[in-house]
Structure formats: C-alpha cells, structure tokens
Amino acid sequence: MAVTSDELLKRPLYVFDLPHELLVTLHLKDSTASQHSVELESRHASDLGSQGDKFKQESISSKTSTSCVLCLASFQNVQDQRHHVKSDWHGYNLKQKIKGLALVTENEFENLVENLDESISGSESSESENDDEAKESTLSALLKKQAKLIHGGPDLDLAPKKRKRGSGKPPLLWFSTSLLAPNTSLGFYRAIFTDAELEEESQILSTIRKRQLPPVPSKPRVESSNNGVPLPSTMTSPHIFLCMIGGGHFAAMIVSLAPKMGKKSTGVEERQAIVIAHKTFHRYTTRRKQGGSQSSNDSAKGAAHSAGASIRRYNEVALETDIRALLAEWKDMINNSQLIFVRATGSSNRRMLYGPYDGQVLRHNDSRNRTFPFSTRRATQAELMRAFVEITRVKVSHIDEAALAAAETVEAERIEKLAKPIAVPSKPAAQKPSKEEEAAALHTSQLQALIRRSKAPAVLSYLSSNSLSPDFIFHPPNAQSNHHAPTSLHLASSINSSIVVLALLSKAGANPSTLNSEGKAPFDLTGERATRDAFRVARSELGEDRWDWSSAHCPPPLTKAEADKREERERLEVEKAEAERRKVEIERLKKESLQNGDAWQGKKVTGKPLGVAEKTGEERREEEARGLTPEMRTRLERERRARAAEERIRRMTGGVGGGGAGR
Numbered sequence: 265m266a267v268t269s270d271e272l273l274k275r276p277l278y279v280f281d282l283p284h285e286l287l288v289t290l291h292l293k294d295s296t297a298s299q300h301s302v303e304l305e306s307r308h309a310s311d312l313g314s315q316g317d318k319f320k321q322e323s324i325s326s327k328t329s330t331s332c333v334l335c336l337a338s339f340q341n342v343q344d345q346r347h348h349v350k351s352d353w354h355g356y357n358l359k360q361k362i363k364g365l366a367l368v369t370e371n372e373f374e375n376l377v378e379n380l381d382e383s384i385s386g387s388e389s390s391e392s393e394n395d396d397e398a399k400e401s402t403l404s405a406l407l408k409k410q411a412k413l414i415h416g417g418p419d420l421d422l423a424p425k426k427r428k429r430g431s432g433k434p435p436l437l438w439f440s441t442s443l444l445a446p447n448t449s450l451g452f453y454r455a456i457f458t459d460a461e462l463e464e465e466s467q468i469l470s471t472i473r474k475r476q477l478p479p480v481p482s483k484p485r486v487e488s489s490n491n492g493v494p495l496p497s498t499m500t501s502p503h504i505f506l507c508m509i510g511g512g513h514f515a516a517m518i519v520s521l522a523p524k525m526g527k528k529s530t531g532v533e534e535r536q537a538i539v540i541a542h543k544t545f546h547r548y549t550t551r552r553k554q555g556g557s558q559s560s561n562d563s564a565k566g567a568a569h570s571a572g573a574s575i576r577r578y579n580e581v582a583l584e585t586d587i588r589a590l591l592a593e594w595k596d597m598i599n600n601s602q603l604i605f606v607r608a609t610g611s612s613n614r615r616m617l618y619g620p621y622d623g624q625v626l627r628h629n630d631s632r633n634r635t636f637p638f639s640t641r642r643a644t645q646a647e648l649m650r651a652f653v654e655i656t657r658v659k660v661s662h663i664d665e666a667a668l669a670a671a672e673t674v675e676a677e678r679i680e681k682l683a684k685p686i687a688v689p690s691k692p693a694a695q696k697p698s699k700e701e702e703a704a705a706l707h708t709s710q711l712q713a714l715i716r717r718s719k720a721p722a723v724l725s726y727l728s729s730n731s732l733s734p735d736f737i738f739h740p741p742n743a744q745s746n747h748h749a750p751t752s753l754h755l756a757s758s759i760n761s762s763i764v765v766l767a768l769l770s771k772a773g774a775n776p777s778t779l780n781s782e783g784k785a786p787f788d789l790t791g792e793r794a795t796r797d798a799f800r801v802a803r804s805e806l807g808e809d810r811w812d813w814s815s816a817h818c819p820p821p822l823t824k825a826e827a828d829k830r831e832e833r834e835r836l837e838v839e840k841a842e843a844e845r846r847k848v849e850i851e852r853l854k855k856e857s858l859q860n861g862d863a864w865q866g867k868k869v870t871g872k873p874l875g876v877a878e879k880t881g882e883e884r885r886e887e888e889a890r891g892l893t894p895e896m897r898t899r900l901e902r903e904r905r906a907r908a909a910e911e912r913i914r915r916m917t918g919g920v921g922g923g924g925a926g927r
Contacts, residue, residue: 558573
C-alpha cells in the first residue's frame with residue numbers, strides 16, 4: 265500500500281523509528297545541493313524541526329521586511345533581526361567598520377571562527393571568569409587574533425591548527441526521498457552520530473537503518489541481567505546522557521533512544537520519550553543584578569566579607585559536591601551511554617563536571633562528548649526534554665532548490681549594488697557671514713531683548729550710540745521671527761509696549777507707515793488701547809505733516825492731557841461702580857442678618873451656629889482696630905496690654921479663695 269506524503273508527515277518523524285517505506289527510499293543529497301547556505305540553516309533549523317513541539321516558542325512576525333544595512337542581510341521577521349544584531353558576526357562587522365577595514369560575509373565569518381585557536385568559552389586555565397558574562401567570546405577572540413596579525417608579537421604562532429571535529433560543516437545532513445515532493449528535504453543532526461559514523465558519509469544511510477529501534481510497549485517486559493537481577497528493558501536499551509549547568513542551575517537526564525508508544529485521552533497512539541533518570545539542582549551562587557559567580561568575583565576583586573558572599577561560597581561548594589555525587593551514582597549508565605551532550609558555560613562550571621578530581625566520570629577527551637547544536641535556555645528538566653526532542657526529530661524543509669538558486673543570484677546582485685559607493689550629492693557649504701551681517705545680527709539681538717523688556721531709554725540710547733536708524737531692519741530679514749515684526753516699531757506694537765512705541769515715534773523718529781512682509785503697518789499689530797493711544801498721542805505731538813498718518817492707519821490725534829483725563833475719568837467710573845456694588849452688598853447682608861435675628865428670638869440657642877466659624881483672638885483684635893488711625897491702634901494696644909497685666913497681678917495677689925472669682 266503506497267504511503268502519501270501527507271500521511272508520512274502527519275506526525276513528527278523520529279530518527280530512530282522511521283517508517284520502513286521511508287528508509288527504503290531515503291538517499292543522501294549531494295553536498296553541493298544539500299548544503300544550503302549557513303545563513304539559511306541558522307534561520308530555519310529550529311522552525312523546520314519543531315512541528316508539533318509543545319515546547320516551541322511563538323515568534324512575533326513583522327508585517328514588513330527587515331534587513332541589516334551593515335552586513336547586507338535581510339530577515340523575515342523582527343525576531344531574526346534582533347538575534348542578528350546580538351550576534352558575533354554583526355559585532356565583528358561593526359568593529360571592522362569602525363577601523364575602516366573590509367566587512368565579511370557570514371560564510372567568511374564562520375571560516376574565521378573555525379581557524380581560531382581559542383575556544384568560544386575561553387581557556388580552561390583562565391581565572392576570574394564569570395559563569396555567564398565574563399567568558400571569552402568568539403568576537404573578542406577574533407579581535408585579539410586580528411590585533412596580533414596586524415601588530416605582530418613574539419608569541420604569535422601562525423602554524424595551522426588541527427581542525428576540530430565537524431568544523432566547517434553544517435549541523436544538518438539533508439536527505440531526499442521519492443515519497444515526498446522534490447522540494448522537500450529531510451534533515452538529521454550530525455551530533456546524533458558518532459565520529460566513526462561521520463567519517464564515511466556515504467555509509468550514513470546504512471548506519472541510520474541499523475540504528476532503528478522498535479518502540480517499547482506501554483508495559484515493558486522484564487529481562488534478566490547477567491547477575492540474575494531482573495532489569496527493565498529500558499535500562500539495557502541504547503540511551504544518551506544530557507546535562508546543562510549555568511547560573512547555579514544544574515539539570516541532568518538519561519533518556520532511552522527507544523521510544524514508548526502510549527495513548528492519548530482520545531485513544532490515538534503517540535510516541536513518547538522514556539526518561540531513565542533525571543535530576544535537577546539549584547543553588548544561590550550568582551550575584552543578583554551584577555552577574556557572575558562569587559568565586560569569579562573573589563578572583564577578580566578579592567574575597568568579600570558580606571553575609572551574602574559567604575552564602576554564595578558555601579552554595580558553590582555544595583553544588584559541586586551534589587553534582588559530582590550524582591555523576592558518581594550514575595557512572596555505570598553514563599559509561600554505557602552512546603553520546604554525552606553537555607552545556608557548561610564558564611570555566612568554573614566546566615571544572616565542576618570535568619575536574620580533574622578523584623573518581624572523575626566525565627572527561628574532556630571523550631569522543632562521545634557533544635554540544636547542543638542550537639541555543640538553549642535555563643537548565644531545567646523541561647529544557648533537557650525539549651533539547652532531546654529537537655535533536656532526535658527529523659527536520660522537514662520545503663525549499664525549491666531552483667527558486668533558492670535564483671534567489672541567491674538576485675541577492676548577490678543586490679549585494680553588489682549595495683557594495684558600490686553611492687554618490688551622495690554634497691550639500692553646498694554655508695557661506696560665512698560678512699562682518700556687516702554679523703554686526704547687523706548683533707544689533708538685532710540687542711534691540712529685540714531691550715524692546716521685549718520695555719526698556720525705552722535703553723532702546724533710544726542703543727540706537728544713538730550705534731548710529732542706527734529708528735527704522736533699522738532686523739537681520740536676517742527672511743528669518744521666521746523677523747517675518748512678522750521686521751522693525752523695532754513693529755515689534756513694540758506687537759507686544760503692546762506703549763512706552764517704547766511712544767519713545768520710538770516722538771523721540772527716535774520712527775516711521776509709522778513702514779510695512780512688513782504681510783503689508784501691515786505697526787498700528788495694525790497693536791492689541792490694546794493703551795498702545796493705540798500712544799500712536800494718537802505721537803500724531804498729536806509730531807503734527808500732521810511729519811508722516812503720512814492715513815497710510816499708517818492711525819486714528820485722529822489725541823493730546824496727552826486728553827488721554828490722561830479720559831483715563832482718570834474711566835478710573836473714577838470704575839471706583840464709583842465698585843462703591844455702589846459694595847453698598848448694595850452691605851445692605852443685603854444687613855437685611856439677612858436682621859431676618860436671621862428675628863427668627864432666632866425667644867429660642868434658647870445652644871452650641872455654635874452651623875456654618876459660622878469662631879473667630880480667633882487675633883481676628884477679634886483686628887476687627888476692633890479696623891478704621892482706626894495708627895496712633896489710636898497703638899493706644900488701644902497699650903490699654904489692652906495694661907488690662908491683661910492688671911488681671912494677672914489680681915489673680916496672683918487675690919489668694920486661693922478669691923482667685924477663682926473673676927474670670
């Protein structure tokens with residue numbers, strides 16, 4: 265019975281339990297065709313292999329395409345762009361740009377990393393390294409090596425280093441099958457194969473077929489071991505060891521490669537991982553809000569004497585003891601594991617696992633050692649299970665190779681266009697102002713400041729001392745601040761400074777008919793009657809023949825005496841109206857007080873009236889002294905003080921019996 269592609273990919277494919285139809289038709293793709301660009305794999309590896317993974321995190325897609333102008337790379341969403349900005353490749357290109365050196369592509373950067381003689385996490389013998397932050401990074405190692413190549417040094421060793429296992433190769437092996445569409449590829453992580461199996465990639469298919477394991481039933485049968493003690497079949501099946509440590513968190517797990525078939529609540533069978541053993545530890549060893557372990561901080565700055573530092577030192581020793589005791593307990597299972605996956609950041613964490621110490625279980629030179637070929641999170645049991653599922657799950661890629669080649673050609677052409685320098689038209693250099701323009705700008709700033717403060721004498725003095733015309737045009741004339749008020753008279757009128765307006769017209773001789781760029785005279789900018797009266801008074805003092813007052817839109821003349829008389833008359837009218845208002849208000853209050861008094865007559869009033877606040881002694885004294893002359897107030901105060909003194913003396917000399925009589 266033929267199996268369709270939909271049925272084949274209906275459920276996630278497990279590396280060690282593949283369908284027979286798929287194993288028969290599976291074949292390794294050519295290296296040129298199977299090795300997609302490193303950029304493509306790093307971007308899609310996690311997404312392709314996480315179909316149906318309950319630990320998968322949702323990515324936030326962006327509606328618009330994003331790119332990095334520095335590295336000439338484009339991304340599908342904002343999350344990929346943020347990861348790129350934090351990557352060592354972007355940081356290396358940024359340093360190259362600052363130094364004026366050539367930028368590198370991602371493939372070139374990977375080649376540089378492969379040739380490094382320093383590990384990403386730093387040397388094992390290095391001191392004062394933080395567990396998470398202070399470790400030697402790829403970027404810093406590259407920059408140090410580049411500095412050595414540029415400047416040279418006695419310790420520079422340019423001898424070729426032995427290439428690490430799997431260096432320069434993508435983390436996935438890609439296969440194709442006739443059961444699936446031509447643009448569909450299946451990927452297997454290289455890390456799940458041993459070194460001997462990876463030496464001959466042509467025989468990798470036979471290796472995959474040999475390593476297929478039948479599922480374990482829900483109730484596994486019990487087998488007999490060599491010493492006669494019955495053991496579950498999962499204890500004797502092939503298994504791998506996974507371990508993570510960092511920031512005081514430790515998690516370890518031994519998982520069987522043989523899956524277990526179980527049923528969901530709906531009755532559908534599904535493949536489940538068998539965890540043979542697992543353990544997690546957590547100790548407070550990281551300095552909060554500062555990062556790094558306490559031992560790293562002690563090595564760098566000296567031993568601290570705080571209570572928190574003592575607790576962290578004790579917890580580091582306790583964590584190391586717990587981890588090594590657990591490894592010793594699992595020694596037989598670890599020795600029988602096919603592969604060992606370890607993530608240990610920082611020299612102190614690696615020292616806890618790899619020692620050296622008596623009874624050491626994990627060793628650096630073990631050929632089974634692997635690192636996780638993808639990013640991992642905090643060391644927990646759930647994270648270890650997610651990592652196991654990710655490693656052992658077949659990745660499915662739906663990429664058309666012809667379309668990919670065409671896209672790569674277009675991308676290469678785009679990069680070539682971006683690499684070419686774009687001729688940016690240079691802006692014309694701003695002309696340096698002449699001495700006359702600088703002097704005019706200085707006069708403008710000084711005059712505007714004096715006018716805004718209504719300093720009429722200072723304005724007249726400045727005009728005369730600098731031999732400036734009263735109709736001096738502010739500089740620069742095309743400025744926005746000078747568009748509305750180009751002259752001193754316009755500015756004084758717009759801010760309603762009547763004193764400056766009258767001084768400029770009558771004493772400085774400013775022309776009231778000068779128009780601004782909007783065709784308005786200074787009088788048109790006034791907003792108060794006092795300022796308009798200043799124009800009328802100046803017209804009266806200067807005469808009708810001095811200026812064309814009609815073109816200045818100035819009303820008929822008004823003498824200074826008439827203006828003062830009108831102002832005095834208006835002031836008296838305002839005072840009279842205020843007096844009338846007060847008189848009416850007093851009459852109203854008197855009537856209300858009489859009405860309230862009649863209503864309360866014949867009633868015994870107890871307590872204080874509602875809404876009436878009791879007056880203090882100071883308020884009563886002020887009310888008594890209201891309307892008195894200063895001499896009368898002084899006399900009243902003296903009498904009040906004399907009465908108070910007499911009262912105190914009377915109480916003191918009156919005796920005990922009569923002291924309580926007058927209050």
